[in-house]
Amino acid sequence: MDAFTKVKEHALDILRNKLSDKLYYHSIDHTLGVYDVCNEYIERDKIDRHRAELLRIGALTHDIGFTVSNKNHEEHGVVITTEIMRKYGYTDDEITLVAGLIMATKIPQSPKTDLERIICDADLDYLGGDEFYEISNQLFKELKGFGVIDSIDDWNKAQINFLEKHHYHTDFAIEHREPEKQKRLNELKQAVINSG
Missing domain, CATH: 1.10.3210.10 (Hypothetical protein af1432)
Structure with missing residues (x-):
């Protein structure tokens, strides 16, 4: 080897x-x-x-x-x-x-x-990928288990904050992941509005 x-x-x-x-x-x-x-x-x-x-x-x-x-x-x-x-x-x-x-x-x-x-x-490829919700749910489950976050509403707000601050660094991700990430961000914002 x-x-x-x-x-x-x-x-x-x-x-x-x-x-x-x-x-x-x-x-x-x-x-x-x-x-x-x-x-x-x-x-x-x-x-x-x-x-x-x-x-x-x-x-x-x-x-x-x-x-x-x-x-x-x-x-x-x-x-x-x-x-x-x-x-x-x-x-x-x-x-x-x-x-x-x-x-x-x-x-x-x-x-x-x-x-x-x-x-x-x-x-952080998943932020702009097809499995965003599946993977972010795993992270929610993990953080909830460690007592970091309590509710799905708090989690959605935390994700919005994270997505707004995050930016990709490579040309590929900027072109191919950022647009999808922005869609997820808008969906999460809508979910928070609807839950209020």
Whole structure:
């Protein structure tokens, strides 16, 4: 097995065995979804093999810190990922790049490089995707379970606030995800008006 395959297996093993079953949104399915969207960017943008490998590691580990805590999970994720990457022979520069990818996904997102812009948009791809309601319901269930939010009305208001502040970073997402995201925003606003 090459180093990347070992990192991938190691990261997925941690996610399978250590993530809380109360993480309905921040589950291994979310991680694999972000990984798949990153692969689409890699293909579309013709990202070279080495940078693609580091982006894939970032995608696999961007939420691995949830195995420690749902607070400051990005920082925890950097610690875990650094250990894994060191174990399989990655350089300090490679580790630093991946740490930057993980930290870029912290809300509010502030990506500085092209790979950071990609992982940020992959992480929130669903906001402008077909599965918006299905996925946002998983996040509602998760946040309700942790006592962060109580009612669907509060959740809709929180989502409106989030969607209004969020913006995509890559040309692809701006063109192909932003219009659908705006539709969801208008639907949520209508739902809040109707519930009032």
